[in-house]
Amino acid sequence: xxxxxxxxxxxxxxxxxxxxxxxxxxxxxxxxxxxxxxxxxxxxxxxxxxxxxxxxxxxxxxxxxxxxxxxxxxxxxxxxxxxxxxxxxxxxxxxxxxxxxxxxxxxxxxxxxxxxxxxxxxxxxxxxxxxxxxxxxxxxxxxxxxxxxxxxxxxxxxxxxxxxxxxxxxxxxxxxxxxxxxxxxxxxxxxxxxxxxxxxxxxxxxxxxxxxxxxxxxxxxxxxxxxxxxxxxxxxxxxxxxxxxxxxxxxxxxxxxxxxxxxxxxxxxxxxxxxxxxxxxxxxxxxxxxxxxxxxxxxxxxxxxxxxxxxxxxxxxxxxxxxxxxxxxxxxxxxxxxxxxxxxxxxxxxxxxxxxxxxxxxxxxxxxxxxxxxxxxxxxxxxxxxxxxxxxxxxxxxxxxxxxxxxxxxxxxxxxxxx
Amino acid sequence: xxxxxxxxxxxxxxxxxxxxxxxxxxxxxxxxxxxxxxxxxxxxxxxxxxxxxxxxxxxxxxxxxxxxxxxxxxxxxxxxxxxxxxxxxxxxxxxxxxxxxxxxxxxxxxxxxxxxxxxxxxxxxxxxxxxxxxxxxxxxxxxxxxxxxxxxxxxxxxxxxxxxxxxxxxxxxxxxxxxxxxxxxxxxxxxxxxxxxxxxxxxxxxxxxxxxxxxxxxxxxxxxxxxxxxxxx
Numbered sequence: 067x068x069x070x071x072x073x074x075x076x077x078x079x080x081x082x083x084x085x086x087x088x089x090x091x092x093x094x095x096x097x098x099x100x101x102x103x104x105x106x107x108x109x110x111x112x113x114x115x116x117x118x119x120x121x122x123x124x125x126x127x128x129x130x131x132x133x134x135x136x137x138x139x140x141x142x143x144x145x146x147x148x149x150x151x152x153x154x155x156x157x158x159x160x161x162x163x164x165x166x167x168x169x170x171x172x173x174x175x176x177x178x179x180x181x182x183x184x185x186x187x188x189x190x191x192x193x194x195x196x197x198x199x200x201x202x203x204x205x206x207x208x209x210x211x212x213x214x215x216x217x218x219x220x221x222x223x224x225x226x227x228x229x230x231x232x233x234x235x236x237x238x239x240x241x242x243x244x245x246x247x248x249x250x251x252x253x254x255x256x257x258x259x260x261x262x263x264x265x266x267x268x269x270x271x272x273x274x275x276x277x278x279x280x281x282x283x284x285x286x287x288x289x290x291x292x293x294x295x296x297x298x299x300x301x302x303x304x305x306x307x308x309x310x311x312x313x314x315x316x317x318x319x320x321x322x323x324x325x326x327x328x329x330x331x332x333x334x335x336x337x338x339x340x341x342x343x344x345x346x347x348x349x350x351x352x353x354x355x356x357x358x359x360x361x362x363x364x365x366x367x368x369x370x371x372x373x374x375x376x377x378x379x380x381x382x383x384x385x386x387x388x389x390x391x392x393x394x395x396x397x398x399x400x401x402x403x404x405x406x407x408x409x410x411x412x413x414x415x416x417x418x419x420x421x422x423x424x425x426x427x428x429x430x431x432x433x434x435x436x437x438x439x440x441x442x443x444x445x446x447x448x449x450x451x452x453x454x455x456x457x458x459x460x461x462x463x464x465x466x467x468x469x470x471x472x473x474x475x476x477x478x479x480x481x482x483x484x485x
Numbered sequence: 486x487x488x489x490x491x492x493x494x495x496x497x498x499x500x501x502x503x504x505x506x507x508x509x510x511x512x513x514x515x516x517x518x519x520x521x522x523x524x525x526x527x528x529x530x531x532x533x534x535x536x537x538x539x540x541x542x543x544x545x546x547x548x549x550x551x552x553x554x555x556x557x558x559x560x561x562x563x564x565x566x567x568x569x570x571x572x573x574x575x576x577x578x579x580x581x582x583x584x585x586x587x588x589x590x591x592x593x594x595x596x597x598x599x600x601x602x603x604x605x606x607x608x609x610x611x612x613x614x615x616x617x618x619x620x621x622x623x624x625x626x627x628x629x630x631x632x633x634x635x636x637x638x639x640x641x642x643x644x645x646x647x648x649x650x651x652x653x654x655x656x657x658x659x660x661x662x663x664x665x666x667x668x669x670x671x672x673x674x675x676x677x678x679x680x681x682x683x684x685x686x687x688x689x690x691x692x693x694x695x696x697x698x699x700x701x702x703x704x705x706x707x708x709x710x711x712x713x714x715x716x717x718x
Contacts, residue, residue, distance in 0.1 A: 071594060078582055387578045390539060391639070392567020392595045395559045474559070479539040482578065 076405050079377065090373040091413030093366030094461070098414045098454055101359025102421030102446055108351045110428075110444030115344055117442055123166075123203050123300045124341040127307045129314065129334040130296035136325035147322050147331075149294035156321055157297075161313055163305040166203055169294040171195035171284050173251065182277065183249040184236040191232055193250055193277045195284025203298050204263075211244045211259030218280040224287065226255035230262045231274030248277075253287045255279055307338045360457065367410065367461040374406050374469035385473055386481025395474040402473050406466025407459060414458035418451060486647060486678050487513040487536065492545035494531055505531045507701040509545070513647075513680065518673040518711070520689035521682045523698035529682045530651060532698070536680065537570055537649050538562045550646050567595050571640030573650035573681075577632040579624040585611060585635045586620040592643035610638040614668060630661035637668060641677075648672070650681035654688055660717075666691045667714035687712075 080087050129149075137143045154169050173181060173193040180188040194200075198214045213227055226248060228236075237243055247254045255277075263273040285291065299314060301307040315332050318324075324331045378385070385398055425444055432438060476484075494506040505528045513519055523529040534540035535547065538554060547554045549569055557565065571592075572578075579588050589607040598606070611617050614634040616627075624632055633653060640648055650669070654662035666688060673679050673693075681692065689695050690712045697705035 070600070082582060383578070384580055387580060388591070388595075389559075389563060390537070390566060390572050390578075391592045392563050392565075392643070393591075394563050394595070397595075477539070479534055482539070482574070 072401065072404065075401065076408055079381075079405055080409060086373065087409065090369050091409060091416070093369035094363065094410050094413040094458070095366070095417040095420070097359065097363030097366040098417030098458065099421045099424075100362045101355070101454060102418060102450070103424060104355035104359050105352070105450055106421070106425045106428075106444040106446050108348065108355050109446065110441045111351070112348045113442040113444075114438075114440035115348075118440075119337075119341060119344075123205075123337075125165075125303065125307050125338050126203055126298060126300045127311055127314075127334055127336045127338070128296060128298055129318070129332060131322075132330055132333050134324055134328055134331045136328045136331075138325035138328070139323050141323060147324070149297065149318060149322070151292040151294060153294065153318050153321050154297070157299070157314055157317060160317055161310055163302045163310065164299060165302050166199040166298070166300040168197045168200050168203060168298045169281060169296075170200070170298060171281065171288075171290055171293070171295040173288060181251055182232070182236070183252075184246070187236045189232065189235045189275075191229075191235075191275050191277050193226075193279060193284075195281040195288075195290070196278050197281050200278070200298065203300050206261040206263045209260045209262050211257075213259055213261070214278060214280050219282050222282040222286055223280060224253065224255045224283050225258045225279065226250070227259040227261055227278040228257055229274040229276045230260060231271060232277055233260055235275070250277065250279070251288065255283075301338075308336055308342075311336055363457065363461065366413075367465045370406060370410055370462070371465040371468060374402065374466055375472065377405070378402060378469045378473045381473075382476060382481050382484040386476070386478045386484065389474075389478040390482060398473055399470040402470035403463065403466040406469065407462030410458050410462035410465060411455075414454065418454060421446075486515045486517075486550055487511070487680075488546075488548040489536075490546045492532075492535065492547065493543050494528075494535060494540070495543060505701055506535075509701075509703060511696065511703065511706075513678060515678050516673070516676050518670070518679045518693045519681070520692035520695045521680065521698060522684060522686075522689050522695055524684065527698040528701045529698050533649055533651055533680065533682050536647075537572060538566050563595075567592055567643060569646045571643060571645035571648045573633070573636050573640050573648065573653045575652040575655040577624070577629075577636045577656070579632055579635060579639075581624055584621050584623055585616060585627065588624070588635055589639045589642050591639060596643060606642060607638075610642050611635070613641070614638045628661075629657050630664055633657065633661075633665050634668060637665070637672070641672065646678065648677055648679040650679065652682055652684070654683065654685065662688065663714045663717040667718055670711070670714055 131147055131149060134141070134143055134145045134147065149169070151169060154167050157167050158164065171194070180190050181193065182189050182191050196214060197219060198216060201213050208227075209230060211227070214225070217223075218225055228243070228248070233243055236248060243257055243260060246257050248257060249255075261278075285293070299307065301310055311334065315334065316326065319326055319328065319332060388398065389395065425446070428444055432441070432443075489509055489511045492506055492509040492511075493504070495502050495504040497503075509532065521529045521532065531540065535542050538557065549565075552565075554565065580591070583591075586604065586607045589610055590603040593603040593606060608617060608620060611620050614637055616631060616634055616638070619627060619631065624635070627635065637653075653669070654665055657665060662685075669679060669681070670691060681688075683689055690709060691714050692709070693711050694708050695705070696703055
């Protein structure tokens with residue numbers, strides 16, 4: 067295998083007809099290049115879509131109320147109802163494996179006119195009443211000050227954390243933000259922090275124009291009593307929220323005296339399910355990339371096999387001479403196999419290298435021209451490269467096998483007569 | 486050195502069977518220089534191929550240097566050819582993309598002789614055939630006679646028991662033929678056993694013994710007074 071003479075001979079044979087060798091190599095080169103580019107493009111799309119999920123805890127569901135559609139326990143249908151604060155504790159007590167159960171309330175910035183006032187500046191912003199955990203479910207970076215904590219909740223402190231978008235709307239550049247007051251629906255809140263949301267989707271700008279205040283202070287200030295607008299519920303990493311969803315919904319229906327078969331009364335959105343759907347889509351895309359790539363590669367390999375057959379045919383006489391001089395048939399077989407594997411690997415490596423350069427170029431262009439929607443950092447992992455190499459070695463073996471067999475099939479006496 | 490008893494060989498040509506060798510009894514002692522003569526189709530090449538283990542016999546026995554040659558698989562046959570036999574062909578059969586020295590070194594390579602030793606030996610044999618300064622030349626840069634001399638050097642490189650030459654002068658003009666025969670005679674003088682197939686009487690006369698084949702049987706086997714080729718060179 068690591069024999070100088072053998073390698074010398076392999077090179078001699080492959081370089082004896084440069085044009086043919088390069089053409090043959092191109093088939094394999096092209097196949098592996100297509101495979102790499104397809105996989106990288108798939109990965110780029112995947113990265114793009116996944117970044118839309120941002121850092122949101124994907125094992126999360128959202129749950130809200132709608133009007134009932136069935137009468138139950140003497141209550142009429144079409145009844146409007148709300149989750150209550152008790153429901154949060156009840157869910158925490160009865161359903162295992164939940165990490166966060168966050169009740170939420172909201173003052174909408176879209177529906178009314180301007181709801182936030184600071185001096186002469188006004189604006190319409192979404193205002194949320196939240197628990198401290200929400201920052202882990204809907205990640206945001208605190209750019210100054212702090213986020214809500216439990217003493218704020220317990221003491222119903224009227225404090226607010228405002229988005230960078232709110233800051234630019236209500237403050238001038240030089241103004242100090244922390245420690246100032248803003249009026250939300252006429253009630254003063256002390257600004258204690260600013261945040262920036264980490265998300266790349268289309269609502270990015272809107273997401274920076276929100277105001278977070280403690281849930282308890284919100285309820286008190288805006289007369290929500292013990293009502294809960296909706297909930298964000300995250301399960302522990304080991305268990306999926308999709309499996310727990312049914313039990314949670316059944317529990318709150320029972321608490322709120324809603325008919326168990328009332329399908330419409332409790333609405334929910336399961337992020338995990340959506341995420342899984344996207345995941346399986348990418349699984350299918352990867353499969354297609356491999357399928358197409360390997361098929362293109364296969365036609366390259368058939369090319370190599372074909373050329374090796376011709377090379378063997380051309381060298382029939384030479385092989386006959388060598389066998390007459392006493393070369394072991396296995397040694398000849400090995401020689402042909404190695405030529406085939408060497409050719410495949412060299413051209414395959416060229417394909418991988420070129421593919422990597424191509425991907426590098428695309429990434430450079432993306433960097434220069436700014437981000438493209440739904441396409442971020444196309445790349446292939448080292449695992450894919452190793453897999454491609456394995457495919458190449460196996461292909462080289464396959465391509466060389468039939469020619470090697472045919473090389474020693476002819477008896478030396480007939481091989482010597484060949485011209 | 487060579488012992489052949491009651492050798493039969495036939496080829497199947499479709500439904501017909503062509504009986505080529507019909508009971509050959511023949512032996513060669515060490516140091517002999519034997520010419521096998523016969524017209525086309527007499528079976529002389531078939532005999533040489535069987536002796537060279539390139540073809541198998543149907544019936545009879547073949548013993549080479551005390552080793553019975555039968556039921557060889559390809560690997561074994563290759564080993565025996567490498568160890569016992571040297572071949573010289575009518576069309577030289579040098580490998581085109583290898584230099585003269587590499588061609589001569591080939592049998593040694595198959596014996597797994599180290600690179601350096603291989604080169605030394607190859608040069609030594611090239612020197613013996615008078616082509617040392619042509620060592621790095623490719624076969625297509627050599628004349629016919631030179632090619633055949635390289636082929637002879639290659640056949641001798643593995644120090645075989647027997648040298649088999651199939652019409653070694655068939656592709657050469659008379660002058661070059663005599664030069665090649667001179668070389669063969671000199672190798673024989675050193676004690677090597679040589680069998681050569683030819684249909685040229687003047688070449689046969691330069692051997693020490695002539696075996697005449699006709700229609701698959703030996704019709705004549707005689708010792709002759711050797712004509713030295715050197716007087717024509």
